[in-house]
Amino acid sequence: MDANQPGGNGPGAPRTDGYRDADIERYVPEPDKRPGRTAFQRDRARVLHSAALRRLAGKTQVVDPEAGGTSGADTSPRTRLTHSLECAQVGRELGAALGCDPDLVETACLAHDLGHPPFGHNGEMVLDEFAAHCGGFEGNAQSLRLLTRIEPKRFTEVAAAGGGEPALVSVGLNLTRAALDAATKYPWPRGSHPADPGSRKFGVYPDDLPVFTWAREGAPEGRTCFEAQVMDWADDVAYSVHDVEDGLQAGHIDPRALASRPDRDTVFACAADRYAPAGTDPEELSAALDRLLAQPWWPHRHDDSALGQARLKDAASQLIGRFCLAAETATRRRYGTARLTRYGAELVVPREQRLECAVLKAVADRYVMQRAAQERRRAEQRVVIRELAETLLARAPDGLDPQFRSLFLAATDDAGRCRAVVDQIASLTDAAATYRLRR
Secondary structure, rough: OOOOOOOOOOOOOEEOOOOHHHHOOOOOOOOOOOOOOOOOHHHHHHHHOOOHHHHHHHEEEOOOOOOOOOOOOOOOOOOOHHHHHHHHHHHHHHHHHHHOOOOHHHHHHHHOOOOOOOOOOHHHHHHHHHHHHHHOOOOHHHHHHHHHHHHHOEEEEEEOOOHHHOOOEEOOOOEEHHHHHHHHOOOOOOOOOOOOOOOOOOOOOHHHHHHHHHHOOOOOOOOHHHHHHHHHHHHHHHHHHHHHHHHHHHHOOOOHHHHOOOHHHHHHHHHHHEEEEEOOHHHHHHHHHHHHHHOOOOOOOOOOOEEEEEEHHHHHHHHHHHHHHHHHHHHHHHHHHOOOOOOOOOOOOOHHHHHHHHHHHHHHHHHHOOOOHHHHHHHHHHHHHHHHHHHHHHOOOOOOOHHHHHHHOOOHHHHHHHHHHHHHHHOOOOOHHHHHHHH
């Protein structure tokens, strides 16, 4: 059956779980140490135990833990790690409801932010400029590089040039083909976006194309697999809901402001510019917000009392359920009750829920990210990343950790040496990046 047709899952023998033998292949074959586990359970364990996942605890999501909130309370805002764990829970349950292997979807969700550098998208922008001559920087492409090369787990021998001794080369976590594909949100190189060649979003650097091509074997060009679509929606749901929750908890968002016409207009302008589909009418965004405000569980006010916190937590749960159930219902309406995997279906998210999600993102953007203090902090962070990159490159290999020092010394050109420095910086937490610059 062709991979482009409903039920088509690419090359390999059919399996009873909706996947094919080719889906559970690894780039470098290896035996299972303990029988009884599925290949996707092994993938999940490898990501869960990785140092890269632990480092996300030191990378800011939206509300900076060090910046504090206006209420003076310990708000414990999300980090990239807690966001990834929450995204994994949302994605696992939604994927299972639609027939995906839940461990496969959870693996993709846990891995989706591993490549984010210090200071998130702020650091990503600076590193992209710094690495312009060696392929640029993109957090999703860095995630693939980390999974397949940077994170130490499995090595393989490669023949040395000139007939010398074989060299050992890292293959990262050596995940299955399906897991790498599911973790790939943008399955194309830079400049190859199916609809927008000028897009800054891409999922693979030029020197990682061999493993990317292997992972995408049999996949329709430019199309994300079903599990990656579930991961992507789980990511949107988790961060849109929880960023607003954190903003309310920190005192940055006053829910009463959403009744003000000027405030609403700025939120809708932000949503139209950054989060909603192109050409969305502001009236559609207004209707989306009004639908949420009309819900009996919507937090029209918030305080730090136990009851206030419980109401806010209930609102977050209600929103997640609303968004996931809408996608599950619409997808099942189109495809029926069959197990949906790989390239056998497309996730259907109703436009109403996409716009509600976009409005929530814009609320967090308007009241949290656009605060003057936050913009000053972002400017300082950009200076840290820019100066750190220039300093490390000028002093390299001195100043690089042993792993990245080896990559720098093994590089055969300036682009490879620059990439080693970028890999080093991307691996750092927010605090480590600041410390390295001051050291």
